[in-house]
Amino acid sequence: xxxxxxxxxxxxxxxxxxxxxxxxxxxxxxxxxxxxxxxxxxxxxxxxxxxxxxxxxxxxxxxxxxxxxxxxxxxxxxxxxxxxxxxxxxxxxxxxxxxxxxxxxxxxxxxxxxxxxxxxxxxxxxxxxxxxxxxxxxxxxxxxxxxxxxxxxxxxxxxxxxxxxxxxxxxxxxxxxxxxxxxxxxxxxxxxxxxxxxxxxxxxxxxxxxxxxxxxxxxxxxxxxxxxxxxxxxxxxxxxxxxxxxxxxxxxxxxxxxxxxxxxxxxxxxxxxxxxxxxxxxxxxxxxxxxxxxxxxxxxxxxxxxxxxxxxxxxxxxxxxxxxxxxxxxxx
Numbered sequence: 001x002x003x004x005x006x007x008x009x010x011x012x013x014x015x016x017x018x019x020x021x022x023x024x025x026x027x028x029x030x031x032x033x034x035x036x037x038x039x040x041x042x043x044x045x046x047x048x049x050x051x052x053x054x055x056x057x058x059x060x061x062x063x064x065x066x067x068x069x070x071x072x073x074x075x076x077x078x079x080x081x082x083x084x085x086x087x088x089x090x091x092x093x094x095x096x097x098x099x100x101x102x103x104x105x106x107x108x109x110x111x112x113x114x115x116x117x118x119x120x121x122x123x124x125x126x127x128x129x130x131x132x133x134x135x136x137x138x139x140x141x142x143x144x145x146x147x148x149x150x151x152x153x154x155x156x157x158x159x160x161x162x163x164x165x166x167x168x169x170x171x172x173x174x175x176x177x178x179x180x181x182x183x184x185x186x187x188x189x190x191x192x193x194x195x196x197x198x199x200x201x202x203x204x205x206x207x208x209x210x211x212x213x214x215x216x217x218x219x220x221x222x223x224x225x226x227x228x229x230x231x232x233x234x235x236x237x238x239x240x241x242x243x244x245x246x247x248x249x250x251x252x253x254x255x256x257x258x259x260x261x262x263x264x265x266x267x268x269x270x271x272x273x274x275x276x277x278x279x280x281x282x283x284x285x286x287x288x289x290x291x292x293x294x295x296x297x298x299x300x301x302x303x304x305x306x307x308x309x310x311x312x313x314x315x316x317x318x319x320x321x322x323x324x325x326x327x328x329x330x331x332x
Contacts, residue, residue, distance in 0.1 A: 002020060003020040003021050003022050003038060003278055004036060004329075005018045005020050005331065006019060006020065006021045006023065006036070006037075006277070006284065006288055006328065006329055006332060007019040007021075007277070007281075007283075007284035007287050007288060007326060007329065008326075008327050008329060009283075009315070009325075009326050009327075010324040010327065011324040012323070016324065019277050019279055019281050019284035020037075020277070020278045020279070021037060021260065021275065021276055021277040021278050021284065021285070021288070022036060022037030022038050022041070022275075022276050022278075023035070023036045023037065023273075023274070023275050023292070023332065024039035024196050024199075024200045024273075024274050025200060025271055025272070025273050025296070026197065026201045026204050026271070026272055027204055027270055027271060028201075028204040028207070028208040028211065028272075029210070030201045030204075032197065033271060033296075035197070036331055036332065038196075039195070039196045039197045039274075040196070040197055041195065042193035042194055043193060043194065043195075043196055043276045044183060044191050044193050044258075044259070044261070045191070045192075045199055045257050045263065045274075046186070046257035046258040046259065046261055047079045047133070047185075047255070047256060047257045047258060048255050048256060048262060048274075049169065049199070049202075049255075049257070049263065050076075050077045050133075050136050050255060051206065051220075051223050051224075051227065051255060052169055052172055052202065053139075053165050053168075053169075054076040054136065054139050055168055055216070055220060056143055056161075056165050056167075057076060057142050057146075058219040058222055058223060059168075059219040060164075062142045062143050062145070062146035063142070066093075066096040066097055066142055066146075067096060068093065068142070069092075070226045070229055070230050071089050071230050072089055072092060072138075073223065073226045073230075074135075074226050074230040074231070074233035074234050075093065075134075075138070075139075075233050076135050076136055076139030076142075077135070077136070077223060077227055077234055077255070078132070078233055078234045079112075079234075079235060079241075079255075079256060080112075080132050080135060080233065081111055081235065081236025081237065081239060082110070082111025082112055082113055082120075082130040082131075082132065083111065083115075083116045083236050083237065084116065085233075086236065087129045087134075090129050090134045090135050090138050091129060093135070093138035093139070093141075093142065094141065096142075097141060097142055098145075099141060099145075099151065101127050101128055101129050103141055103151055104128035104134055104138070104141075105137065105154070105188055106128050106131040106133045106136075106155075106187040106188060107128060107131060107186075107187065107188065108125075108126045108128050108130060109126060109132075110126050111126065112132055112236065112239075113236055113237060115237075116130075131187060133185075133186070133187035133189075135233075136189075137154075137155070140154050140155070140161050140189070141154055143161050143164070144159070144161050147160055147161070147164075149161065157182060157190045162189065162190055166192070169192060169194075169202075171216070172201075172205055172206065172212075173194050173202045174198055174201065174202075175194045175195065175198045177192040177194070181193040181194075186258065196274045196275075196276055197274070199274035200272040201272055202263075202272060203264060203265040203273060203274065204265065204270060205220075205272070206224070206253070206265055206272065207224070207253065207265035207267040207271065208267065208270045209221060210270070224250065224253055224265070224267065225250060227245060227253060228249050228250040228253070231243075231246050240254070240256065240286045240289075240310070241254050241256055244289075244290070244293070244310065247306055247307070248293070248303070250267065251266065251267065251268055252264065252266060252297065253265040253267070254289055256282065256285070258280070259280035260275075260276055260277030260278070260280040260282060260284065260285045261274075261275065261276050261277075261285065262286065262289045263275070264289055264292075264293075266293070266296055266297055269296060269297070271296060273292055275288050275289060275292075283326055284326070286310065286313075287310065287311060287312075287313065287327070287328050288332060289310075290307055290310035290311040290328075291311050291328040291332045292332070294311055295332070312325050312326065313326045
């Protein structure tokens with residue numbers, strides 16, 4: 001059975017594009033509150049679970065041992081834009097463990113921020129520091145150093161760091177992460193295919209600490225709070241994750257993944273959210289996430305007005321003329 005159409009993109013009065021997908025919301029017990037489409041199919045969450053991947057580093061005591069700041073902890077959860085303060089923050093993280101950019105194994109790409117990319121192009125070329133995953137990798141290196149493990153292969157599936165991260169993910173998702181669901185992410189660390197429903201449950205647990213050890217629940221709460229205080233370090237200027245968490249603070253946690261995946265949590269309601277757009281469209285996943293926030297989170301008039309820019313974003317051409325919009329269908 002095909003997943004339903006969740007988002008339409010219009011140009012003038014006509015629908016120009018359609019995005020199919022699946023959505024699931026669960027509570028901390030794993031009970032399904034909302035399910036649309038096939039929510040049992042495994043998906044690669046990619047960057048949507050960076051906060052869970054960073055949790056092993058916090059839980060181990062490495063974050064305190066090396067004196068990581070709120071900004072640096074947010075970077076460990078980030079898909080950052082490669083803006084100067086992002087790059088500087090990752091450099092500080094590495095310096096605290098006596099390493100530099102050469103220790104990163106995430107690869108290099110141009111900054112996501114067009115402004116930062118243009119500025120960098122005038123002076124040089126990107127390094128691994130500009131990779132949107134460099135903060136996550138710096139966090140892995142902090143954990144490796146705290147464990148006394150070698151750092152050269154920290155990204156490989158059998159390294160102690162990745163084994164620990166895998167154990168955390170299994171605890172949160174309740175899924176068995178066997179070799180047959182393992183692949184390699186864009187930044188070269190393992191990524192594990194997990195049913196969408198399990199991902200939503202993982203983020204409900206992340207939101208509440210329910211079903212976790214006291215230490216793990218405390219680490220999850222700390223990362224949620226850090227991201228709420230420092231959302232710019234989680235993404236960057238003009239990015240959906242940053243703007244939504246700036247708007248709602250600790251009431252909402254959201255994190256983008258690649259290929260149309262989004263995960264999130266509504267802590268005051270104890271709910272976790274997982275979204276997958278079949279065609280990998282981030283614009284569709286963002287609109288769905290905004291619509292789910294509007295559906296479940298109690299909002300005042302000002303919040304409703306602010307969120308409307310994300311639930312039905314207007315499309316403009318290069319002259320700034322309004323030419324269409326992105327709208328969530330009645331399936332949500």
